[in-house]
Amino acid sequence: xxxTERNTARGEFALIDGILKPLAAGTPAALGLTDDAAxxxxxxxxxxxxxxxxxxxxxxxxxxxxxxxxxxxxxxVNLSDLAAMGAEPVGYLLATFWPEALPLSWIQEFADGLGQxxxxxxxxxxxxxxVRTPGPLSLSLTAIGExxxxxxxxxxxxxxxxxxxxxxxxxxxxLGLLALQEELADLDPTEQEYLEDRYHLPNPRLxxxxxxxxxxxxxxxxxxxxIADIGHIAEESGLAAVIQWKKVPLSDAAxxxxxxxxxxxxxxxxxxxxxxxxFTLPLDQRDDLVKLAKEGGVSLAIxxxxxxxxxxxxxxxxxxxxxxxxxxxxxx
Amino acid sequence: xxxTERNTARGEFALIDGILKPLAAGTPAALGLTDDAAxxxxxxxxxxxxxxxxxxxxxxxxxxxxxxxxxxxxxxVNLSDLAAMGAEPVGYLLATFWPEALPLSWIQEFADGLGQxxxxxxxxxxxxxxVRTPGPLSLSLTAIGExxxxxxxxxxxxxxxxxxxxxxxxxxxxLGLLALQEELADLDPTEQEYLEDRYHLPNPRLxxxxxxxxxxxxxxxxxxxxIADIGHIAEESGLAAVIQWKKVPLSDAAxxxxxxxxxxxxxxxxxxxxxxxxFTLPLDQRDDLVKLAKEGGVSLAIxxxxxxxxxxxxxxxxxxxxxxxxxxxxxx
Numbered sequence: 133x134x135x136t137e138r139n140t141a142r143g144e145f146a147l148i149d150g151i152l153k154p155l156a157a158g159t160p161a162a163l164g165l166t167d168d169a170a171x172x173x174x175x176x177x178x179x180x181x182x183x184x185x186x187x188x189x190x191x192x193x194x195x196x197x198x199x200x201x202x203x204x205x206x207x208x209v210n211l212s213d214l215a216a217m218g219a220e221p222v223g224y225l226l227a228t229f230w231p232e233a234l235p236l237s238w239i240q241e242f243a244d245g246l247g248q249x250x251x252x253x254x255x256x257x258x259x260x261x262x263v264r265t266p267g268p269l270s271l272s273l274t275a276i277g278e279x280x281x282x283x284x285x286x287x288x289x290x291x292x293x294x295x296x297x298x299x300x301x302x303x304x305x306x307l308g309l310l311a312l313q314e315e316l317a318d319l320d321p322t323e324q325e326y327l328e329d330r331y332h333l334p335n336p337r338l339x340x341x342x343x344x345x346x347x348x349x350x351x352x353x354x355x356x357x358x359i360a361d362i363g364h365i366a367e368e369s370g371l372a373a374v375i376q377w378k379k380v381p382l383s384d385a386a387x388x389x390x391x392x393x394x395x396x397x398x399x400x401x402x403x404x405x406x407x408x409x410x411f412t413l414p415l416d417q418r419d420d421l422v423k424l425a426k427e428g429g430v431s432l433a434i435x436x437x438x439x440x441x442x443x444x445x446x447x448x449x450x451x452x453x454x455x456x457x458x459x460x461x462x463x464x
Numbered sequence: 465x466x467x468t469e470r471n472t473a474r475g476e477f478a479l480i481d482g483i484l485k486p487l488a489a490g491t492p493a494a495l496g497l498t499d500d501a502a503x504x505x506x507x508x509x510x511x512x513x514x515x516x517x518x519x520x521x522x523x524x525x526x527x528x529x530x531x532x533x534x535x536x537x538x539x540x541v542n543l544s545d546l547a548a549m550g551a552e553p554v555g556y557l558l559a560t561f562w563p564e565a566l567p568l569s570w571i572q573e574f575a576d577g578l579g580q581x582x583x584x585x586x587x588x589x590x591x592x593x594x595v596r597t598p599g600p601l602s603l604s605l606t607a608i609g610e611x612x613x614x615x616x617x618x619x620x621x622x623x624x625x626x627x628x629x630x631x632x633x634x635x636x637x638x639l640g641l642l643a644l645q646e647e648l649a650d651l652d653p654t655e656q657e658y659l660e661d662r663y664h665l666p667n668p669r670l671x672x673x674x675x676x677x678x679x680x681x682x683x684x685x686x687x688x689x690x691i692a693d694i695g696h697i698a699e700e701s702g703l704a705a706v707i708q709w710k711k712v713p714l715s716d717a718a719x720x721x722x723x724x725x726x727x728x729x730x731x732x733x734x735x736x737x738x739x740x741x742x743f744t745l746p747l748d749q750r751d752d753l754v755k756l757a758k759e760g761g762v763s764l765a766i767x768x769x770x771x772x773x774x775x776x777x778x779x780x781x782x783x784x785x786x787x788x789x790x791x792x793x794x795x796x
Contacts (some may be wrong), residue, residue, distance in 0.1 A: 161514075163618070166700050168548040168685060169515035169609075171616045174506035182493075183501035184606060186559040186593040216500040227518040227559070227604040261518040267599015272559035274516060274606040277501075284503045286495070353500055368498050 147236055148262050151243045152226070159223055159256030170258040172222070178278040180222075183213035189268040194312070199238050200245025201332045202271075207249050208336050209355065210275035212407040215341035216353040218285040219277030221253055226260035229270035253338070285344055285351035285411070290369035294349055294412035296436040297421065299337050299428065301383040302358050304330035306403020307396065318392055323385035330383075334407030340428025344411055347420065351411040357402040359456060362410055362436075363444045369412075372441030377401075377448055381433040398456060401446060412438055479568055480594050483575045484558070491555055491588030502590040504554070510610040513551035517542050521600040526644070531570050532577025533664045534603075539581050540668050541687065542607035544739040547673035548685040550617040551609030553585055558592035561602035585670070617676055617683035617743070622701035626681055626744035628768040629753065631669050631760065633715040634690050636662035638735020639728065650724055655717035662715075666739030672760025676743055679752065683743040689734040691788060694742055694768075695776045701744075704773030709733075709780055713765040730788060733778060744770055 149165075156162035161172040174180060185206070189195045193202050207224065214221050226246075230239070250256055258276070279285075308331025310316050311324040319327075337353075344351055350369055352361045358380070366373040382390065382400065390396045408430075413421070418434075425432040436447075446454040481497075488494035493504040506512060517538070521527045525534050539556065546553050558578075562571065582588055590608070611617075640663025642648050643656040651659075669685075676683055682701055684693045690712070698705040714722065714732065722728045740762075745753070750766075757764040768779075780786040 166696075167616075167619050168545040169513045169551070169616075171549065171611070172512040172514060173613065174510075174512060178506075180504040180506060180512065181501045182504060182557060182590055182606075182608070184557040184559050184592045184604075186561060186595045186604070188561060188595055188597045188599070190598060191596055213500040217503065219501070225514060225516040225606055227516055229518060229520060229561075229602055258514055260516050261604070263518045263520055264523055265520045265599060265602060266522060267520070267597060267602065270561055270597060270599065270602050272516075272518070272593070272604035274514075274557055276514070279503070281505065284499075284501075287499050364498075 145262060148239055151239050155243060155246055155250065155257035159258055161223060162258045165259060175278055177281050179281050179284060181214055181217045181219035181277040181279055181284060183210055184272060184274040185210050186272040188270045199241035203242045203245035204249045204333060206271050206273050207246060208334050209407065210273050211253060211336035211338060212334060212353040214275055214277035215336045215338045216285065216351050216409060217279060218341045218345035219279040220342055221255045221275060221277045223255050223258040223276055225258050225274040227272040228262050229265040231265055231269055234269065280345060283345050285348055287350050287352055287365050288368035290350040290365055290371055290412040290438045292371055292438055292440050293415050294438045295415060295418060295434050296362060296373055296438060297413055297432050297434050298408055298410045299340055299430045299432055300408040301381045301386060302406055302408065303386045303400030303403060304383050305405025306399050307386055307389050316389055319389055323388055326385045331405055336407060337409045337428060337430055340409055340430055343424050343427035347417060348411040348413055351409055354406040354408045354410055355404055357404040359401050359444050365412060366444055371438045373436060373444045374439055375436035375446045377446050377454055379433060379435045477594060480571055483571050487575060487578055487582060487589035491590055493555060494590045497591060507610055509613050511613050511616060513546055513549045513609040513611055513616060515542055515545035516604060516606040518604040520602045531573035535574045535577035536581045536665060538603050538605050539578060540666050541739065542605050543585060543668035543670060544666060544685040546607055546609035547668045547670045548617065548683050548741060549611060550673045550677035551611040552674055553587045553607060553609045555587050555590040555608055557590050557606040559604040560594050561597040563597055563601055566601060612677060615677050617680055619682050619684055619697050620700035622682040622697055622703055622744040622770045624703055624770055624772050625747050626770040627747060627750060627766050628694060628705055628770065629745055629764050629766050630740055630742045631672055631762045631764055632740040633713045633718060634738055634740065635718045635732030635735060636715050637737025638731050639718055639721050648721060651721055655720055658717045663737055668739060669741045669760060669762055672741055672762055675756050675759035679749060680743040680745055683741055686738040686740045686742055687736055689736040691733050691776050697744065698776055703770045705768060705776045706771055707768035707778045709778050709786055711765060711767045
């Protein structure tokens with residue numbers, strides 16, 4: 133109960149707050165974390181984009197993961213949601229549920245990871261809450277971004293005939309998790325490591341998302357799995373999506389993995405954790421892709437098109453549909 | 465790991481989302497929870513106020529508490545932070561960490577509690593995340609409000625000679641917790657129940673907070689305890705606070721409790737969980753208090769004044785300082 137917490141944990145909370153407080157130093161809206169809330173003056177002509185993700189040790193990351201990596205992934209999966217809406221990140225609020233046993237040095241490394249990514253993405257801590265839990269380390273982050281008024285990228289704007297485009301390479305996150313679980317033992321250590329890194333530290337495609345504003349007809353980040361996420365676009369747009377398996381961009385490591393084990397194809401298509409962007413583009417803007425890839429700082433690949441109908445079909449080759457048993461992961 | 469979660473919990477997550485989704489139905493900014501984030505168009509001439517609180521079963525509430533009460537308290541403690549800044553609530557994001565054993569009927573009651581308070585406070589769900597935890601039920605809520613540009617109430621504006629004013633009655637929350645812990649057995653059941661209700665369901669003083677904008681020189685909600693929270697105002701304003709114990713407003717139940725046990729005085733002053741507002745008002749605005757109480761829909765009491773110096777002193781009577789061993793609870 134709160135009463136007990138009051139008496140025992142006070143000094144330690146002050147120490148944790150001392151570790152987290154510097155993360156708000158560069159964010160005037162945080163008011164130095166001295167007040168009951170942050171006060172943000174919205175930029176003129178902008179909408180605010182708000183997203184919140186939660187992670188639990190043993191469920192969404194491994195307790196043995198590096199504290200800094202956990203922190204950065206937490207931040208980056210939220211930034212990826214902002215990227216998918218075409219937003220530029222502004223700041224974030226953080227709720228941390230700390231187990232008793234976690235040493236302050238662990239929390240310091242966690243904060244250092246956040247600090248590193250704050251610099252990388254030009255954002256700062258706005259506020260939050262620190263509590264104690266008898267359960268596993270749990271985290272919740274609310275990220276806030278800005279996008280030109282009424283210009284946020286949505287899932288529901290795709291048109292029939294639009295090209296389906298993805299950034300980067302697909303499947304690395306899911307294969308990286310398998311590698312961490314030692315289920316890709318045949319793969320060279322270098323390739324395993326590449327995939328594991330991709331799993332641990334996604335790259336939110338913020339520049340690409342912002343470049344897509346006013347151009348893409350729909351956009352989503354690939355967190356649930358390529359098929360599930362393109363399925364979201366299809367469903368919200370009232371259309372079907374047809375994906376050509378042979379056009380889905382794979383990293384060298386993923387190619388080798390898939391070539392050595394056919395069963396991994398489905399994992400690549402449904403596994404999630406890629407945090408690349410999938411978006412739709414009118415056919416007549418096909419020539420813009422080179423420019424968009426440059427602005428986004430990431431390769432882009434046309435993998436299919438939107439058609440009348442519903443659902444997602446993956447074509448193994450011309451006229452041959454691939455059977456998929458599970459479409460991936462859906463969440464709130 | 466995420467992979468396991470994918471395979472086992474998917475259907476159940478869809479059911480939980482089905483329970484929570486209607487909470488976003490009246491909030492256009494939530495986009496029906498169909499997209500990667502919410503998109504909020506800020507009102508003209510307003511600043512946004514952002515706050516985030518976290519709660520854990522067994523730490524911040526009892527596992528046996530009513531699900532609807534837990535939900536409403538979670539929302540209300542955040543709204544109380546908005547009240548302390550003078551903000552009008554706009555909406556909220558919710559992260560829920562559900563233990564395996566929790567039945568869907570429990571989650572439905574939790575959602576019903578949120579729905580009830582959404583109507584009461586004219587707000588809606590903007591988005592969030594639903595995850596599974598092997599630990600206790602954990603919750604994090606981010607509340608968003610609006611206040612006239614640069615007019616948010618702060619803690620740092622009190623002047624020497626300002627009156628210290630509190631709303632409602634003080635100490636009920638802390639005594640309510642004691643009653644729940646069966647430590648106030650001498651008290652009548654009716655009084656115990658009154659105090660327990662005050663602990664379970666705080667009333668965020670939103671109307672009062674908004675009425676104080678442009679009038680109060682500082683404001684805070686009493687969550688950590690009267691002395692600790694007025695201490696925050698004193699510290700941020702670079703002043704000391706002198707409180708007259710005899711002017712601290714007590715409910716009838718609290719009066720009876722304190723009369724029967726002197727030791728409870730300190731609990732009233734340091735216990736927290738009141739979620740009343742404490743604010744400072746220039747002496748020459750003393751006559752506005754009647755009007756402010758009317759606008760705020762709550763009684764107001766002058767309990768002391770700000771003076772040069774530092775710290776918080778509580779006077780038992782004229783010239784006699786009360787010894788206080790612990791000033792209350794501080795958090796991030």
